[in-house]
Amino acid sequence: xxxxTQSQPEMSVQEAETVTLSCTYDTSESDYYLFWYKxxxxxxMILVIRQEAYKQQNATENRFSVNFQKAAKSxxxxxxxxxxxxxxxxxxxxRSARGGxxxxxxxxxxxxxxxxQP
Amino acid sequence: KAGxxxxxxxxxxxxxxxxxxxxxxxxxxxSVSWYQQTPxxxxxxxxxxxxxxxxxxxxxxxxxxxxxxxxxxxEMNVSTLELGDSALYLCASSRTNRDYGYTFGSGxxxxxx
Numbered sequence: 089x090x091x092x093t094q095s096q097p098e099m100s101v102q103e104a105e106t107v108t109l110s111c112t113y114d115t116s117e118s119d120y121y122l123f124w125y126k127x128x129x130x131x132x133m134i135l136v137i138r139q140e141a142y143k144q145q146n147a148t149e150n151r152f153s154v155n156f157q158k159a160a161k162s163x164x165x166x167x168x169x170x171x172x173x174x175x176x177x178x179x180x181x182x183r184s185a186r187g188g189x190x191x192x193x194x195x196x197x198x199x200x201x202x203x204x205q206p
Numbered sequence: 207k208a209g210x211x212x213x214x215x216x217x218x219x220x221x222x223x224x225x226x227x228x229x230x231x232x233x234x235x236x237s238v239s240w241y242q243q244t245p246x247x248x249x250x251x252x253x254x255x256x257x258x259x260x261x262x263x264x265x266x267x268x269x270x271x272x273x274x275x276x277x278x279x280x281e282m283n284v285s286t287l288e289l290g291d292s293a294l295y296l297c298a299s300s301r302t303n304r305d306y307g308y309t310f311g312s313g314x315x316x317x318x319x
Contacts (some may be wrong), residue, residue, distance in 0.1 A: 111266055121306050123306075126312075130312060131294060131296075131312050131313045131315075132310055132311065132312040132313070133296060133298070133310035134310070135307070135308065135309075138307070140304070179249065181249075183306050184304075192251075192254070192262045193239055193241070193251030193252075193253075193254055193264060194239075194241070194251060194298075194308070195247075195251070196248055196249035196250075197248075198248050199248065
């Protein structure tokens with residue numbers, strides 16, 4: 089079974105600075121997707137960024153970028169120019185690309201609580 | 207366009223009762239997945255439906271069941287509620303069961319007393 093580990097339960101950063109959230113995963117598969125989701129107090133999970141494992145290039149979405157190291161099974165999220173609205177729980181998630189039956193679904197890490205200091 | 211709609215937002219039930227939660231996906235999305243979120247276990251996959259068929263199921267007891275209707279709306283049912291079933295239940299939709307561009311709803315907060 090796949091596992092996702094987020095080793096930082098909580099991170100704090102000054103507004104306008106850069107912060108990196110860590111995520112490692114364990115899988116024996118070669119084809120999969122990785123995600124970062126943000127969950128603010130409103131409870132809705134919002135997709136921040138997505139990475140296909142077969143792509144060498146790191147995904148980027150505006151101020152959010154990832155460092156995907158497939159061999160090391162590492163998938164960190166960098167938030168540049170942090171804003172107060174970035175404060176939330178951030179979850180790293182894994183999804184097998186093989187599809188079909190079984191227990192496939194998103195496997196989530198435990199989350200990192202990101203605090204933005206004004 | 208409207209997002210994923212989950213009803214009700216909050217629910218309080220008594221141990222031993224059963225409960226039904228509803229999820230309306232984004233228009234055009236035909237796959238619906240359900241997740242349970244608790245402080246202790248985190249986010250766990252319950253099941254996924256596509257074209258009215260359950261495609262995947264997580265490691266939950268048979269008390270947890272679901273279904274999907276022809277209009278892609280989905281319901282999940284929990285029978286014989288236990289205190290440990292208290293959780294936030296999140297629904298996510300995507301275009302197909304091979305499209306992993308999930309959009310989540312705001313969840314139903316279930317409290318079992």
